[in-house]
Amino acid sequence: ALRGHQHAVRCVAIHPDGQTVASGSVDGEIRLWRTLDGSLCQVLSGHGSSVLSLAFSHDGALLASGDGDGRIALWQPA
Numbered sequence: 001a002l003r004g005h006q007h008a009v010r011c012v013a014i015h016p017d018g019q020t021v022a023s024g025s026v027d028g029e030i031r032l033w034r035t036l037d038g039s040l041c042q043v044l045s046g047h048g049s050s051v052l053s054l055a056f057s058h059d060g061a062l063l064a065s066g067d068g069d070g071r072i073a074l075w076q077p078a
Contacts (some may be wrong), residue, residue, distance in 0.1 A: 010026060013056050028067070030044040030047075031049070042077055042078055044065075044075050048067065051066070
């Protein structure tokens with residue numbers, strides 16, 4: 001179990017290399033986790049409402065997210 005979001009998780013995406021999973025939540029945050037041990041890598045904040053969709057680019061350099069207000073954001077995760 002990956003614990004850290006304050007509310008329900010609505011979406012997930014797996015990095016193309018399989019080593020990271022992103023989770024988006026009703027709390028408006030995106031959390032990046034290491035698949036090997038479940039440790040938290042990074043928290044991405046900026047959405048004003050629930051994160052409802054996530055997708056990594058083919059090369060994994062970008063993460064796209066969409067929220068309940070219709071906003072789309074592009075991130076360059078560390």
